[in-house]
Each structure stands twice: as C-alpha cells, then as structure tokens.
Amino acid sequence: MTPEIRLATVEDAEAAAWCHLQCWQEAYAGLAPADLLAQRTANVEQRIERWTQAIEAGSTRWLAIDPAAESVRERVAGFANSSSGRDEDSPVPLELQAIYTRASWWGTGLGRRLLEVAVGKDPAYLWVFEDNERALGFYRRHGFAPDGTRKHDDFFDLWEIRLLRT
Template identity: 85%
Template sequence: MTPEIRQATVEDAEAAAWCHLQCWQEAYAGLAPADLLAQRTANVPQRIERWTQALSAGSVRWLAINPAEEADVRDRVAGFSISSPGRDEDSPVPLELQAIYTRQAWWGTGLGTRLLDVAVGKDPAYLWVFENNERALGFYARQGFVADGERLHDEFFDLWEIRLVRT
C-alpha cells in the first residue's frame, strides 16, 4: 500500500512530531554522537508544540500518511517535507527545502521523491544536509542537487552541513 501525501493540519501535530523525532533517530544514528542524539530526540511535548505553532501560523508542511489502518500515533506519519522561501541572506535560488524525511521502513520505496515533488517540484531549490550523510547525499544527487561550496556548523547536532543547490 502507498502512503497518501497531503498537507498537514494542526490536528496532525502530534503524529508529525513523533515522525520527526523518530526520523532523526533513524537517519542520524551513527552520524551524531549517540548521547546527543538521544537528548535531542527526547522532548516529545516540545516537538509537538513546535509543530502546532508552525501549523497554526500557516506553515505549509506535507505529510505521508501511513496506509496501515490502525497505525498508532507514533507510526501514523511515514514521512514529511517542508519548503519555504530561502532563509539564507545569500540564497542561491528563491526556494529552500527546509526538511524532508521518511521513516526507515520507507527508505528506498520512492516516498522521498514523492515528498520532494510536492515540496519543490522540479523548481530550482537549495537545502542544507549533514556533510557525512551519505544516504541523503546520494538521494539529493539523484535529484540534481550539487554542493555550492558553502558549509556551516549545526550546533543542535554538533555536525557540519553543506549547502546543495539545484538550478
């Protein structure tokens, strides 16, 4: 069964927050220090509140809904994507892919490509990705993104990021 992709509503905040934290745990295991990763993914109420605030403020976020009919709130969302006008002062293109994640069970199924398509389509866009995240780098390369030479330190996970751009 294929997940339905739809725009998130405030009512989705809890399930989306669970997906967000679990995606971090799955995607960043082995990249971020284990103790830091555990700390950064432990505050579920705070992440729910952040999703609630963003959705209440009108942020457009796309969710992939788990097709399992009785999915627990922790597994209701299989992935998500978020885009916006570029936030960097030197945005190389006007559109930024802020986030795209799928749960590990959905890796390699094409769900990430579908979430990318609803978030940015084929338009020029840029994003930041951890420089040692080989799986993500491969995905973005297949979608036409290339490094533009910009690099910054992410304090939250204590990792270096590089900027990728698709023109």
C-alpha cells in the same frame, strides 16, 4: 499500501512530531554523537508544540500518511516542507527546509514523492549534514550538488553543506 501525501493540519501535530523524532533517530544514528541524539529526540511534547506553532503560523508542511498504521506514533511515514530561502545569500528563492521518511520507507519512492510536492522541479537549495551519504546520494539523484558553502549545526554538533539545484 501507498501513503497518502497531504498538507498537515494542527490535528496532525502529535503524529508528525513522533515521525520527526523517529526520523532523526534513524537518519542520524552513527552521525550525531549518541548522547546528543538521545537528548535532542527525548521531548515529544516540545516537538508537538513546535509542529503546532508552525502549522498555525501558516507553514506549509506535507505529510505522508500511512493508511496501515495502527498507532499515532506510526501514522506519519514521512514529511517535507519548503519555503522562501532563509539565508541572506540564498542562491535561489526556494529552500527545502526538511524532508524525511521513516527508515522502513527508505528506497520505496516516498522521498521522491515528498520532494515533488515540496519543490517540484523548481530550482531549490537545502542544507544536509556533510557525512550523511545516504541523503547526499538521494539529493544527487534529484539534481542537487554542493555549492561550496558550509556551516556548523550547533543543535546536532555536525557540519552541513549547502546543495543547490538550478
């Protein structure tokens, strides 16, 4: 069945938090140091609180709800959120802050659907781990290209590059 994409509510925070942590585990296995990845994805209560706070603060977060899911841990198949650019040197006004789908949904078009609701065809930028070839391929297919800006992500101890679509 095709997931329904809709805005997140506070009631979705637990399911969204599980998805978030599981997506990190699936997407960053082999990229981030294993011990650090395990540490960063161990505290679901903290992630639930962060989701709750963001939604309560008005953050627009899109969820892909799996209608066939049997547990809260599987209810959210993916998510995306965008906002005004957070960087001082934002190359365009719109930033794609996050987009993830569970590995079981990779290659199904769900990522494209989430990208469409989060940024549409508008000019946008995002940060991606420079060695994340799967994500880089996805973004290239959707018109994003490196703009030459690079920074270190201390949370996962990885280098990121900024991609831009004009």
